[in-house]
Amino acid sequence: MRELIRSLVETYGPSGAEEQIRATIRAEVESFADEVRVDPLGSLVVRKQGSGEGKRIVLAAHMDEVGVMVTYVDEKGFARFTHIGGVSPLTCIGARVAFADGRVGVVGLEEKREDTSKVPKFEQLYIDVGATGRDDCPVHVGDAAVFVRPFVAQGTRLIAKAMDDRIGCAVLIETLRRLERTPHDVYFVFSVQEETTLSGARTSTYSIEPDLAIAVDVTGTGDTPECHPMAVELGKGPAVKVQDRGMIAHPSVRDLLVQRAKEAGIPYQLEVLERGTTDAAAMQLVRAGVPSGCLSIPCRYIHSPSEMVDEGDVENSVRLLLEVLRAA
C-alpha cells in the first residue's frame, strides 16, 4: 500500500485542477470496478455492484488538495498569490511549490515589514520561479500550484504533503481491491473541490441518491505539544466521527461503524472535531437528506506540507470499511 500512497500524495491536484490525480486514481481502480464515470464537476465515481440485498452506499474521499494560485506577476517576474483552501502563510515561507507542468517556484517573504514578529500576510509573500521579468515569467495569473515534499515512511509513520485526503483515497482504493462480495451497491466517490466548497461530493451524491454515505477523510489529533485538547491520537485506530463544525454524524452511521469495529476487534476512537468539516457535511443535505457519517484517519500537521499519519490507522481503516460492507 505504501507505493500506492506515494503515487497518490506526489501527484498534482489542487482544488479545481484534479485532472492528473483523477487519471492516477482511475488507473488504480478501473480493473476492480463494475463502472467508472466522471461527473460534470470532475469527481470520479467508481461503482462496485452488490448482490442485491443491500443498500446503496457512498464512500467518499476527496482527491483535491490545498494549494496556492497566482494573482499577479510584477515587473520583475515575481508572482503574488492567494490560497486555495485553508493554507497558512506560516507554512508557505521557504516552501517550494509546483505548477501543473512540474515547474517549481520558491516562496519568498518581503524583508521590509512593519512588525517582523507578526505572522506575515499573503500580500507579503511571493513565488519566485526564477524569471527575470514579467515578460519571461512562465507562470500566469490563475495558475495553481501545490506544495512540493517527497513521501517518507519512517517506522509506522507516513509523512507527505496532501495526506489530506489522498490517504482517504488510498483507503478507498485498497477497500475496493480487497472487496470480494458485498450485498451493497457501493459507490466509491473521489470528489473534487472539497477544500474550497465541498462541491464534488454534494453533486455526485445528488446523482447517486444513496441510502447512506460515509466520508473518509483525515482529522486532527490532540497528541502534540501544547495543542488544542482533542481526544484523538495517532496510532490508536481510525476515528469514528461524532460531530464537527459542519455536521453531526447520523447516529445510525456512527453506531454501525462502532459496532463493526467492536465485532472485528479493530481499534477505533470517537472524534469530536471543533474546527473544520468534511464532504459528509454536504452529502447529508442532498435531496431529501442522506444519513451520513465519517471515518477519519488521525493526522498531524493538516494543511502543512508535511502531514503525518500512522500506517496502522490506515490499515485498520480499510479493515473497518470492509467490515461495514461485508454484511447488510
Place this chain on the structure above:
Amino acid sequence: MILRELSEAFGVSGNEGDVRAIVLDAVRGHVDAVKVDALGNVLAFKRGTGRQRMRVMLAAHMDEVGLMVVGHDNDGFLRVKAVGGIDPRLLPGTILQVGSERIPGVIGVKPIHLLKKEEHEKVPKLEDLVVDIGAKNKDEARKLAPLGTYATFATRFRELGPTVSGKAFDDRAGCAVLVELLRGERFRFDLHAAFTVQEEVGLRGARVAAYAIEPDCAFALEGTIADDIPKDKDISPTTELGKGPAITVMDRSFIADRRLVRLLTSTAEELGIPYQIKQPGVGGTDAGVIHLTRKGVPSVTVAVPCRYIHSPVALLSLDDFNNTVRLMRQSLSRLTRRALEREGSETLERERSET
C-alpha cells in the same frame, strides 16, 4: 442604450420589479418563451438550431445593493440599514430615491463648519446616519416611507466619451450583455437566460433558477471590481478598465471550470479580443450556487470591469462592454457538447496533455 435604462431602474434586492419589467420588455420578440418564476427571476428560453443538444445557462442578476428604512425619528428623519454590501464611507451627503414613488432624499451630514477635530478623521457608522426626505415629523415620515421601504442612489446614467457612468453596473452591465446576446442570432444549443433576484444578499435567485433549468453548463455575467486606481506599490489590480472582459478562474464562491476558461481565452486569442483574468480569490457571484445545482454544473464567470461598484456611481468602458458581448457570442458559437464530455480515457488523455 439598454444599459442606461437598466442602470437607472430601481431594483434593490427583493424589490426587482422595475428591472424585471424592463428586461421582459427588452427580450420580448427575441426569445421563444419567457416566464417569471416563484422568487421573481426572469427565465427566458431561446431555442437552438438543434445542432448541439445541450442546455446552456446564462445568468445575470437584476438586483443592486441599497438601503431599507428601519426607523423614524421624532423630527421626521429616516433610519436605514444596508441591503447588501454598502460602504458607509460613501454615504454622507449622497442623494437617494426612496420608495416606489422615488421620493428624493439626502443622507444628512453635519456641515464642515460645525465638525469637531476628531469628527474630521472618523467615518460615521451607518446607524448614526439619517435620511432626510423633508418630512416635518415622525407621522409624515412614516406615511411617506413606512418601515421596509427601499432606497437607492439617485444617479443618472451619463456618457463620458469612451466610458459611461451610473449606478448599479453591478450587475445591470451583466443584464445588458445578456439582453444583447438574446437579441442576436440563435446558437446551436438551447439557451436559457436567467435574470436573477437577490444575488447581493446571498445568491438566492440563481439557486432556484439553476434547479429549474438543469443546465449542462453555465456562464454568470457580471459587472466586477476594477481597482486600477493609483497605488503606491506594484501589486495586483483586481481588473483594469479598458483591458477587456474579465474571466474568473477562482473567487470566494467557486472555482471555474478550466475547460470553459480555456474556451473563452482561446476564442479571445484567436480573434484578437482583449481579455484579462480577474485576480483570483476575490468576490463571489451567482456561479457559486449554480455550479452546485443537482448533479453539478460546470460554470464560469465573465465580467465587464467597473470602477467604484457598490457606490453611488460606477464607471465602465464601452469598449469593454462591447468586447464582453463579442467574446461571449464568439465563445458560445464554438461551444460544443463534446467540450463538456469527460467519459473515456481518450478525453482524459487529452485533458492531461493540456494541463
